[in-house]
Amino acid sequence: MKIALVGYGKMGKIIDEIAQKRGHEVVxxxxxxxxxxxxxxxxxxxxxxxxxxxxxxxxxxxxxKIPVICGTTGWLEKRDxxxxxxxxNDTAFLxxxxxxxxxxLFFALNERLADLMKNVDEYSCQLEEIHxxxxxxxxxGTAISIAEGIINNNPKFEAWKLEETQxxxxxxxxxxxxxxxxxxxxxxxxxxxxxxxxxxAFNRNGFALGAVVAAEWIKDKKxxxxxxxxxxx
Ligand SMILES: NC(=O)C1=CN([C@@H]2O[C@H](COP(=O)(O)OP(=O)(O)OC[C@H]3O[C@@H](n4cnc5c(N)ncnc54)[C@H](OP(=O)(O)O)[C@@H]3O)[C@@H](O)[C@H]2O)C=CC1
Ligand SMILES: O=C(O)C1=N[C@H](C(=O)O)C[C@H](O)C1
Numbered sequence: 464m465k466i467a468l469v470g471y472g473k474m475g476k477i478i479d480e481i482a483q484k485r486g487h488e489v490v491x492x493x494x495x496x497x498x499x500x501x502x503x504x505x506x507x508x509x510x511x512x513x514x515x516x517x518x519x520x521x522x523x524x525x526x527x528k529i530p531v532i533c534g535t536t537g538w539l540e541k542r543d544x545x546x547x548x549x550x551x552n553d554t555a556f557l558x559x560x561x562x563x564x565x566x567x568l569f570f571a572l573n574e575r576l577a578d579l580m581k582n583v584d585e586y587s588c589q590l591e592e593i594h595x596x597x598x599x600x601x602x603x604g605t606a607i608s609i610a611e612g613i614i615n616n617n618p619k620f621e622a623w624k625l626e627e628t629q630x631x632x633x634x635x636x637x638x639x640x641x642x643x644x645x646x647x648x649x650x651x652x653x654x655x656x657x658x659x660x661x662x663x664a665f666n667r668n669g670f671a672l673g674a675v676v677a678a679e680w681i682k683d684k685k686x687x688x689x690x691x692x693x694x695x696x
Contacts, residue, residue, distance in 0.1 A: 466482050466506070466675075467497070467508045467529075469511075470510055470512030472494075472512075477668060478511065478671045480671075481672050487678075490502075491505065497527075499527050506529075508524045508529050508530070508531045509675070513535065514600050518541045521545050525548045525549050526548065526552060528552050528554045529554065530554050530681050530684070532674055532677045534558075534562055534674055536560055542558065550685075555685050557677055558689065560607060562671075562676075563669030563673050564673060565662055566605060567694050569662040572660060573612045581616065586651040588613065588633060589627070589633075590610060590636070590649055591636040592635065592636070592637055592638070592645070593643050594637075594640075594646075595641065596639045596640065602637045603637065605645065607635075610623035610633050614633060623635055648662075673690065677693050
């Protein structure tokens with residue numbers, strides 16, 4: 464498959480290596496807005512750039528009828544517009560706040576636990592995410608997905624907020640520390656004990672492999688998708 468990489472930083476470079484190891488041809492490595500010319504006729508685009516440029520990048524690819532796998536976080540207020548564009552241009556779009564298999568299993572576990580806790584009043588809930596000091600957005604896209612998984616399964620919560628949980632506002636502590644690739648925890652605390660579920664990424668390889676697997680999966684598909692569709696979770 465011919466893959467164009469839009470965004471060629473920490474993630475783009477690892478995706479490049481993994482895509483080539485899996486037999487794909489990387490036809491573009493961009494650090495600028497994609498165009499019909501610089502994309503070099505790919506079967507699919509993998510977009511890992513910056514929150515402030517992701518929307519324009521994805522839009523440009525979809526308008527050229529190229530399917531897009533997007534891992535960039537922090538731009539989702541415009542997701543509906545992008546999903547509309549994918550349909551209008553008869554192509555495909557897949558967003559994942561986190562492409563690793565482990566985190567997607569963690570998402571399913573989190574939803575199940577939230578459902579179990581919905582009628583248990585003894586426990587308060589708090590989220591925590593820890594990332595490297597270069598990260599531009601807070602909270603992480605993954606933490607937002609975890610929060611949404613809890614809010615959708617536990618009517619005690621209406622929305623998420625940064626910092627501490629208050630009433631129906633589920634709190635997310637966002638910590639920036641050294642070169643941490645990504646650690647996410649959900650805590651349920653009572654007066655006598657604590658339940659914690661935690662995912663720790665040791666490096667970025669799981670995210671990159673998941674993005675390439677998603678690119679392989681999306682070929683010839685049309686519409687809007689997520690990693691749940693790819694992994695059948
Ligand atoms: N969904 C997931 O599984 C994961 C998501 N992420 C997310 O992916 C995104 C990228 O992460 P990461 O690779 O670590 O970040 P980096 O900052 O390392 O890379 C971003 C890259 O985008 C380039 N860039 C700048 N402007 C443009 C533009 N207009 N078009 C295309 N590229 C541009 C930058 O170029 P320059 O170097 O010149 O500035 C840089 O190479 C972040 O939003 C992060 O949160 C990260 C890991 C996993
Ligand atoms: O910026 C990162 O590095 C990461 N971003 C994603 C997020 O915001 O959730 C995924 C992963 O945790 C690494």
